[in-house]
Amino acid sequence: MNQKFELEQQNSIQLNSQNSQSQERKKEFDKHQAVVFREKHNLECSQGLRIANQSRKVLIICTGGTISMFSTENGLTVKKGFFEKFLREDSYFCDQDYTYFHSSDGFFITPLTIYQQRIWYKIYELENPIDSTNMNVIYYDQIASMIEENYDLYDSFIILHGTDTMAYTASALSFMLENLSKTVILTGSQIPCSMMRNDGFNNLLCSLTIAGHYTIPEVLVCFNDKLFRGNRCTKMDSSAMDSFDSPNFEPLATFKIIIKIKWDKVLKRDPEKKFHVQKNLCDKIAIVKMHPFISSDTLKAILTNQDTKAIIIETYGAGNIPINRPEVMKMLQEAYEQGKVIVNLSQCYKSKVESIYETGRALLKVGVLCGWDCTTEAMASKLAYLFSKNDSIENIMKNVQKNLRGELSPPIEKDMFEFQQENFIQALNDALQYRTNEKIDILKNLILPNIVCYMSKGGFHQSMQQLKVYGIDFDKGDYDNRTGLHLSAREGQLETVKFLIKECKNINTVDKFGRTALFEAVLNRNHDVIVELQRAGGIIQAPKQEITSILMEAIRSGDQELFDLFHLGGLQDWNTFQTADGRNLGHVAATFRQIEIIRFLKYQCKFRFTDKDRWGKTALDEAKKRDFKEICKLLS
Numbered sequence: 001m002n003q004k005f006e007l008e009q010q011n012s013i014q015l016n017s018q019n020s021q022s023q024e025r026k027k028e029f030d031k032h033q034a035v036v037f038r039e040k041h042n043l044e045c046s047q048g049l050r051i052a053n054q055s056r057k058v059l060i061i062c063t064g065g066t067i068s069m070f071s072t073e074n075g076l077t078v079k080k081g082f083f084e085k086f087l088r089e090d091s092y093f094c095d096q097d098y099t100y101f102h103s104s105d106g107f108f109i110t111p112l113t114i115y116q117q118r119i120w121y122k123i124y125e126l127e128n129p130i131d132s133t134n135m136n137v138i139y140y141d142q143i144a145s146m147i148e149e150n151y152d153l154y155d156s157f158i159i160l161h162g163t164d165t166m167a168y169t170a171s172a173l174s175f176m177l178e179n180l181s182k183t184v185i186l187t188g189s190q191i192p193c194s195m196m197r198n199d200g201f202n203n204l205l206c207s208l209t210i211a212g213h214y215t216i217p218e219v220l221v222c223f224n225d226k227l228f229r230g231n232r233c234t235k236m237d238s239s240a241m242d243s244f245d246s247p248n249f250e251p252l253a254t255f256k257i258i259i260k261i262k263w264d265k266v267l268k269r270d271p272e273k274k275f276h277v278q279k280n281l282c283d284k285i286a287i288v289k290m291h292p293f294i295s296s297d298t299l300k301a302i303l304t305n306q307d308t309k310a311i312i313i314e315t316y317g318a319g320n321i322p323i324n325r326p327e328v329m330k331m332l333q334e335a336y337e338q339g340k341v342i343v344n345l346s347q348c349y350k351s352k353v354e355s356i357y358e359t360g361r362a363l364l365k366v367g368v369l370c371g372w373d374c375t376t377e378a379m380a381s382k383l384a385y386l387f388s389k390n391d392s393i394e395n396i397m398k399n400v401q402k403n404l405r406g407e408l409s410p411p412i413e414k415d416m417f418e419f420q421q422e423n424f425i426q427a428l429n430d431a432l433q434y435r436t437n438e439k440i441d442i443l444k445n446l447i448l449p450n451i452v453c454y455m456s457k458g459g460f461h462q463s464m465q466q467l468k469v470y471g472i473d474f475d476k477g478d479y480d481n482r483t484g485l486h487l488s489a490r491e492g493q494l495e496t497v498k499f500l501i502k503e504c505k506n507i508n509t510v511d512k513f514g515r516t517a518l519f520e521a522v523l524n525r526n527h528d529v530i531v532e533l534q535r536a537g538g539i540i541q542a543p544k545q546e547i548t549s550i551l552m553e554a555i556r557s558g559d560q561e562l563f564d565l566f567h568l569g570g571l572q573d574w575n576t577f578q579t580a581d582g583r584n585l586g587h588v589a590a591t592f593r594q595i596e597i598i599r600f601l602k603y604q605c606k607f608r609f610t611d612k613d614r615w616g617k618t619a620l621d622e623a624k625k626r627d628f629k630e631i632c633k634l635l636s
């Protein structure tokens with residue numbers, strides 16, 4: 001390391017001495033600028049002009065690593081406070097004048113970004129910043145606690161971290177930070193920012209750009225102009241700047257002239273679920289790599305170790321293990337029977353365990369789980385997390401193979417339709433990117449409402465969430481003026497109904513047939529949707545004739561449930577539903593001897609049974625005529 005950086009060190013020393021004079025001059029200049037700025041600021045304030053503070057707040061947590069190191073006689077090292085000083089003095093990271101006049105509470109403020117915004121950020125450091133080689137589960141609790149304590153105060157978090165264990169930390173945090181709804185980015189560098197030529201500067205600036213403008217509710221790794229899902233990446237080069245890769249999952253964003261984010265791949269957050277930090281990761285996870293020179297005794301020592309809770313076994317190719325060594329299979333079976341969780345991952349760089357060969361299937365038979373295309377770093381972290389939760393072994397085993405945070409891709413169980421839907425959003429994004437306003441308006445008014453209806457029917461509110469960037473109007477309907485709410489209410493898509501209740505200005509829009517969404521929900525007996533809509537102020541509306549004939553038919557067939565649902569939906573004025581002959585629900589219920597419905601009308605709906613039909617008859621008259629004694633009693 002020392003040798004590698006010698007040249008840069010010399011450069012930086014020279015540069016520093018050359019710079020000392022010019023820095024003095026710069027200080028003078030800065031002072032002058034500050035005076036000018038202050039005068040301008042005072043003027044703005046006296047005129048009542050204040051810049052609205054829309055800026056996002058970012059917390060940078062410095063754990064150490066090369067990015068924050070500086071060189072000493074003993075080599076590159078970390079020291080508390082060093083990196084904060086570096087940022088404060090760098091004009092790209094800190095607009096000193098602006099910070100001086102506008103910052104409060106120790107925030108640094110960046111110059112205006114390309115999005116014409118300033119990012120406010122603060123730096124917290126670990127008590128003793130470390131080379132990430134020294135990382136362990138105790139530090140994970142410290143980092144996660146810092147995020148937990150500051151979760152509500154910041155929009156995003158950046159973690160400065162050494163590269164050596166960055167993939168492990170990113171993976172661990174992706175599990176520990178449950179129901180994450182904010183952006184968390186890990187970044188670092190191969191050459192410290194204190195060197196003149198370095199990669200830390202760009203890595204941090206890219207991270208700050210994402211953290212300062214976007215909400216990507218995931219734990220990410222930002223490195224060398226790429227943004228990776230944290231639990232998908234791995235360090236693959238110890239000396240190149242391009243040292244991270246995500247072999248089985250494409251980067252979520254690339255930093256070219258334009259920052260292109262693959263929104264369709266970004267994990268969806270569930271706003272209903274509360275953020276929670278799971279600490280105390282288990283550190284009894286073993287990793288064993290199969291190779292032709294491993295003896296059965298060595299394997300046995302690992303597999304039978306009392307302390308070990310879980311073992312990742314890195315196999316060949318698509319998950320294959322020698323089947324000509326029965327003792328190995330026996331040991332695996334024994335370990336499984338002792339309650340150890342054993343996971344099969346491939347040792348190939350780009351891979352997915354698929355068990356197509358006999359040599360692969362053999363493992364399934366002895367209880368070894370399939371880790372699909374998960375990286376070793378992510379699986380080790382996942383196991384450490386799952387074992388921290390005091391869950392049953394059965395549940396742990398179930399969760400190992402399941403996709404919890406986008407860390408692996410089990411064979412697609414998802415309905416193909418939803419799968420295509422995600423591709424569709426990407427296609428739509430691409431199609432809209434370079435369109436003129438006029439064309440976008442046509443799309444917004446004509447095409448998008450139809451798409452919303454289509455998605456509402458299928459319950460794809462998460463995809464709809466992504467359409468919001470186009471300023472979509474969820475109140476607009478299709479060619480029959482049927483809105484997403486009509487469709488989702490009819491189909492009983494409760495989550496989508498909840499989403500649309502929040503998004504729509506009017507939840508009682510009527511379609512071409514005069515019906516509201518709540519009427520649809522009642523008609524289709526979607527109990528929970530009825531409750532939700534009613535609570536939000538929904539009303540049952542449809543042509544009177546239509547409701548009347550539905551209720552009459554319900555009486556005829558003794559469909560008490562439908563009456564309950566109409567009542568639950570808040571139907572009023574029950575006496576007004578009558579035929580052209582003035583026969584109301586009471587008349588018909590008495591005629592058809594529907595005593596339960598009469599009881600319901602009497603006690604729940606305050607029905608007036610004294611109303612007369614065209615021939616001057618009441619419901620009681622109908623019951624008397626037919627000698628329905630119990631009804632007569634009820635109505636007398």
Ligand SMILES: NC(=O)C[C@H](N)C(=O)O
Binds near residue numbers: 064164188189190191
């Ligand atoms: N480039 C680096 O950051 C390597 C360093 N050893 C670390 O992981 O902290």
